[in-house]
Amino acid sequence: MALPEGFLQELKDRNDMTDVASAYVNLNRRGRNMVGLCPFHGEKTPSFNIYPENGSFYCFGCGVGGDVITFIMKIENLDYIDAVKFLAQRAGMNMPEDTFDDSMSNLRKRIFEANREAARFFYKNLYSEVGREGLEYFHGRALTDKTIRRFGLGYADSNRYSLCGHLKKLGFKNSEIVSANLAFQNRNGGISDRFNDRVMFPIIDLRGNVIAFGGRIMTNQKPKYLNTSDTPVFKKSANLFSLNNAKSSGERSLILCEGYMDVIAVNQAGFPNAVATLGTALTQEQALLMKRYADEVIICYDSDEAGQKATARAITFLRNAGLNIKVINIPQGKDPDEFLRNKGENGHDAFKNVIEGSGNDIEYRLNKLRLNFNLKEAEGRVAYLTEAAKILASLDNTIEQDVYISKLCKELEVSPDAVKQQMRKFSRKKYYDKRRENFRNMRQNLNGINDKVNTERYKKPRVTTAEEGIIAYILKNPDKLQRVEEQLPAEKFQTEFNRNLYVYFSERIKNNLDALASVSGDFTQEETAKIYHIANSDYARMANDKTAAENIRVINDEYSRLKVSDAANASMDDIAEELRRLKDSRK
Numbered sequence: 001m002a003l004p005e006g007f008l009q010e011l012k013d014r015n016d017m018t019d020v021a022s023a024y025v026n027l028n029r030r031g032r033n034m035v036g037l038c039p040f041h042g043e044k045t046p047s048f049n050i051y052p053e054n055g056s057f058y059c060f061g062c063g064v065g066g067d068v069i070t071f072i073m074k075i076e077n078l079d080y081i082d083a084v085k086f087l088a089q090r091a092g093m094n095m096p097e098d099t100f101d102d103s104m105s106n107l108r109k110r111i112f113e114a115n116r117e118a119a120r121f122f123y124k125n126l127y128s129e130v131g132r133e134g135l136e137y138f139h140g141r142a143l144t145d146k147t148i149r150r151f152g153l154g155y156a157d158s159n160r161y162s163l164c165g166h167l168k169k170l171g172f173k174n175s176e177i178v179s180a181n182l183a184f185q186n187r188n189g190g191i192s193d194r195f196n197d198r199v200m201f202p203i204i205d206l207r208g209n210v211i212a213f214g215g216r217i218m219t220n221q222k223p224k225y226l227n228t229s230d231t232p233v234f235k236k237s238a239n240l241f242s243l244n245n246a247k248s249s250g251e252r253s254l255i256l257c258e259g260y261m262d263v264i265a266v267n268q269a270g271f272p273n274a275v276a277t278l279g280t281a282l283t284q285e286q287a288l289l290m291k292r293y294a295d296e297v298i299i300c301y302d303s304d305e306a307g308q309k310a311t312a313r314a315i316t317f318l319r320n321a322g323l324n325i326k327v328i329n330i331p332q333g334k335d336p337d338e339f340l341r342n343k344g345e346n347g348h349d350a351f352k353n354v355i356e357g358s359g360n361d362i363e364y365r366l367n368k369l370r371l372n373f374n375l376k377e378a379e380g381r382v383a384y385l386t387e388a389a390k391i392l393a394s395l396d397n398t399i400e401q402d403v404y405i406s407k408l409c410k411e412l413e414v415s416p417d418a419v420k421q422q423m424r425k426f427s428r429k430k431y432y433d434k435r436r437e438n439f440r441n442m443r444q445n446l447n448g449i450n451d452k453v454n455t456e457r458y459k460k461p462r463v464t465t466a467e468e469g470i471i472a473y474i475l476k477n478p479d480k481l482q483r484v485e486e487q488l489p490a491e492k493f494q495t496e497f498n499r500n501l502y503v504y505f506s507e508r509i510k511n512n513l514d515a516l517a518s519v520s521g522d523f524t525q526e527e528t529a530k531i532y533h534i535a536n537s538d539y540a541r542m543a544n545d546k547t548a549a550e551n552i553r554v555i556n557d558e559y560s561r562l563k564v565s566d567a568a569n570a571s572m573d574d575i576a577e578e579l580r581r582l583k584d585s586r587k
């Protein structure tokens, strides 16, 4: 990626890692670094670290790491060039022109434009003859024209070429329309519309771009709902419907609904903070996305079996993300759309009452559990107590535990000791399970089984670690590079990934460039994370002249040992091949 070095350096200087991250993460100082709860995985104790010294971050929980560009790529779901643009804009800088391959960035721009035109097209349809059925549907569901406009709802008619034809007239290429997933390629080489006979719900991101559509069929055909598949601008599992409205409402709580119509009905009733997933079950990624804009999520799913299953699943992910949870129970088992329609004018107040009367996730789970037991009999009470203790043992907060223990005691007329005794059993089991898991992870990390980037580590763990020690050392002490190189030429590195890093950093240092400045552009996200792990973790902390000398010795010893055993075993052919390989690697 050929962005000028000077530009990259300025971009990083003007987008301080800590400043940028603190817009998304609560950070606290720890020594020279900053720590916070990782925005990329659910956790309760902070393992997300920022290193102001070299403008980077690394999470010891999930292994994500990189520089400020990597951070924006991940948190804003952008590719490299768009993340650079994002940061350039943030710092009021102009992008250098024509210095890099812009084709992906251009395609994304075209997709946004095609989507916007499609949304306009669908909206216009809705208020013309072809869309009459769609408009009747929305009006029948009590949506006002104001709401329809606010959400940009529309209609895709039954003509399979109408949108394609319209977009082509506006100058869009077939390939762009297909990339946007607005059409698909026919066998005869032409294209035809993806959405037909459907009312359309545009999905809009936080910057106001139309990134995708959901469409509900007006006939009896299947599927009832059809959504845009993943495209270069849209990832279904990482977006939420109407998050743009929820975010601008400024509320720190979100109402999680099951579908588009629920969100729109709840919104129309005066709750702009309603959101929904996009035709799939809630993912951990979406829960973390919510955590960025809210402290509390109110789950508002249907009370049928599917809805209850979805609720249980959502509770797990939302808890993992560290969100407070409430679960709404709509009277008479209605969905929110239907409930609000029945209440008419009084919808807002009625729904507000429902929210205020809703319990948190623990109460919800205990209530569900209680239904399975006959509490009038001693046996039923004991069985219920045992299961309830499992739920309470899973809570990390002891104050919260105490609240439920006293509730349970009152309800079952048992002593708190009985409940606590049950809970201890499960807590102990949980503790041992956790310890076993930690131990397994530790062992796998030590053996390098988990190292997906340097896949040779498991074969040569000791020498791989020594190599990483040397890389950390030259990153920390670029002035010592020449001395290291004299004792340790690149070909002595035995794992390919580390050898490449060594060569890459040596060249940058010799050219007086910041060694790390373009890592996020030159390596994949996983490799970048690995590199910043080397640059920031124990390797870096322990990198001094003494450990460097020891590491050089380890690598050299291993190299000679291999040479000796190779020479003893190898035929002449192998030796010739080996010499050729060595020569090549010096080029």
Ligand SMILES: [Zn+2]
Residues within 6 Å of the ligand: 038, 039, 040, 041, 048, 059, 060, 061, 062, 063, 064
């Ligand atoms: Zn993490």
